[in-house]
């Protein structure tokens with residue numbers, strides 16, 4: 001289960017940690033494995049980090065900022081904590097806080113949850129092994145995502161579609177960032193390079209993995225008058241609340257009089 005774009009901005013902020021906690025609990029009941037696709041805490045965006053990095057703050061101001069950021073990271077960890085040990089890896093996004101000791105909000109969460117921190121993008125695979133020695137595996141590409149969300153439903157997928165050219169053997173592309181939930185499947189066939197070749201389904205899925213922060217809130221106000229977030233002001237469409245669920249199941253597929261052991265993929269959004 002990909003987890004991304006919580007964009008936690010404090011106890012009275014836009015992120016719905018209760019909803020996220022229910023989603024995680026649902027996954028843990030099924031012993032799910034998780035991948036993190038960035039933007040867990042809102043503080044700070046890429047441009048804000050540049051501003052902090054440019055300096056001009058007193059040392060004590062910097063320390064107070066670090067304390068505030070650490071509070072947010074700990075709040076988010078309290079929700080993610082029950083999933084400890086069930087993580088395949090963390091890729092970072094645009095929003096994360098850099099502490100003076102070199103840690104970031106993402107590297108800390110990865111450490112505390114027992115997950116490998118993978119940087120900006122990752123290629124990996126999941127392999128199933130049967131008792132008789134047969135294996136089935138699927139390759140994945142993970143990235144937080146980049147660029148504007150646009151307005152059309154397939155926008156999130158467009159960029160992933162281009163990534164397929166760069167990583168042709170990958171069958172599962174995951175990204176966050178936009179924040180939208182969506183899945184597009186392209187049907188392709190491949191053939192085994194075995195003495196008895198078998199043609200098999202090698203379809204690819206592109207998944208936009210959602211998010212957990214409300215871009216618009218009923219009766220939102222600021223400075224004592226009704227007004228919305230930057231997303232509402234910029235007339236962006238409402239962000240999704242929820243995450244994709246990907247089920248991988250090794251199955252023996254019959255192709256004519258031949259069969260092949262491969263991974264069946266189902267994506268729920």
Ligand SMILES: [Fe+2]
Pocket residue numbers: 039093094095144145177
């Ligand atoms: Fe982002």
